[in-house]
Amino acid sequence: MAFYGRLYGGVSAHGADASRGARSRAASWTGAGVERAFSGQVPLPEIPTIVVVKIAPIGDFEVAVSAEKVMLGFEPAQAPYTGAGEPEWVRERRDSAQAQLGKVPFPRTSEEIWRYSRVEELEEKGFSLGQAAPTLEAVADPPAGGLPGGLVAEATCLIRVRPGTSRAFIGASSPVTFMPASQAPASPREIEPGSDFFRLFAEAYSPDLYVLRVPAGADGGTIVVAYEQPDEDVSFMPQLMVEVGEAARLKLVEYLAPGADRTFIAPCAEIRAGKDAHVGHYQIQALTSGAYASAFVSHALGERAKLDFGSFAFGGHYARLRLEAHLAGEGARAELRAAYFADGDQMLDFRTHQDHHSPGAYSNLLFKGAVGGTSHSVYSGLVTIEEGAVRSDAFQTNRNLVLSDGARADSVPNLDIRENSVRCSHASAVGPIDEELLFYLESRGIDPADAERIVVRGFFGEVLEGIDLPEVVGLVQSMVDARLGALAE
């Protein structure tokens, strides 16, 4: 099977840096080389690396542009939302984001972190900005219509967010509060927002900012938040600030509903988990095939806080996720997973950062993807172990199946370790389905198409292990099956 794919390790996303040569150990493999490496009993190559390197933090840009330039992709003639009547803390948040935006240009594919993105198409198309201040309607029954039944069944609270409005069903005994930021008490920030353009843009100009709180010691149950954009040509940048108090519990499921085909959605979820809190957070991306998306997810974990995060991405013409896990407290733990499956001419783009700043923290990332048709996926991840973060365990694994000749997957893991006595590794693989596995199944009487389905299902099965929301697991499996069904046609 011929295919196009690349596998390499240690390629920096940040321009020239003399120290980088030392860690470019994995070769760039193409064509037959990769195929050989993945056939037979040969295991997927691990790239065990414990290398000390220094590279610039993500997004250290020096280019400054005017605020007008920033608006280019978004109908420059239109005045942005001003947030009149918002409380001081929200005002400050907007002001600081606007100030930062002045230093961050509209993304260009000439920048490594936007290299394969379709931001230029996005800019050409032009999406108008939401203007309406968000309103919240509390409802007595789950507003279920049109959502996957499994998610509704799983939810103890169900919230549907559209531009300018939200409808929230909060279960009678739920300790959780949900409200537009304009009504919420100040929600302090521990982690600076960084320099992701769309995140800053949303912070500065999006009306749709909500706060979700689980008080200390409480069990927040399972909260499903569905984002829906029914209108064409309008951008939607829902922002959800989540505070999970000390020793509190929460399972949060974000569902990016199919919505309008010509749309741009930039959901930002900012989760703060207090000391000893346990958080499960799953984002299911089911956008239609014409949509553009740039999602941002950031977790700040306190002492001994535990996070299980999963991204399940299937839709969109161009869909990006930037994930930042900040292991801020001693002994914090994060499992970070993703299953993504692209088809047609989709482009799915993942940028991750596991940032260890405290001793004894653990993070384990497993991202698995498949690409069919002429689709393309990119995984680019960085692990940083800051000085002082001794006894850190950080692992990063990305594996990709290339299912057709025209499809392509790129995988770029990076480590930046500034401390001794840590355990870190990264591994990445890009290749076709292992012929040995197909032969095994076929030699049991299973026809080739079913054999391929079974192998791909099994491939994603590993990502879904240990998620204790069966309905979410079932939904993701059915989305994988739907993709496989579409490929078979």
Next chain:
Amino acid sequence: MSGSDAKALRLEGLHAEVVGKEILHGVDLVIRPGEVHAIMGPNGSGKTTLASAVMGKPGYKVTRGRILVDGEDVTGLPTHERARKGLFLISQYPAELPGVSFVDLAEQVLDREPAVVGSTLVAEAERIGLKPELLGRSVNVGFSGGEKKRAETMQLAIFGARYAVLDELDSGLDIDALRDVARRIAEMVRAEGIGVLAITHYSRLLQELKPDKVHVFAAGRVVRSGGPELAVELERTGYGEGGGAN
């Protein structure tokens, strides 16, 4: 010729090549239901190539000759159709299937209700000495050599095979596991009349499996055939003397 229509796995003048190089130079074998044939031969003589060509593994190309299952020519058929005609291969190093459990696999292969599949699997696992808790785990992933061969034998027993090709069933497993799987296969030969082609280096497997015929394989062909006593002789004298001359 009462020949090629009779019930048997029949290889007729089989030539096969791997990456453009001919490895099998004309193999003739007839394995009837209820018979056990052993193939013994030095490393590199083409035994695995023979097993792979019979099962239709990609990369192993039959260039001349035929493979017949109960009179039907399967030489041009894809692997899954050969399996459905009753061929079953246990590879020397069985593949591992991440994320696919024996239950998933058996449900796919056996077109029966999940409850029936489950009880069939458990009963056979117990019989072959495979811990039933492994049935929900990914096929062969993290298994010991013995567990793998027990699990393969379990599948042979429940998937309705008529002819089994065993490629070095005895490699990578301990004596207890070897005895258990060999006895189970011998039972299938007796009770269900399956035919077996057992590729091996050692006569230990054959002490349990009791071959009807032993064939010495060298440089891509059968160079000598005899009864079970040939295995004993080979063990004593090695392939050089027993094989080369004929």
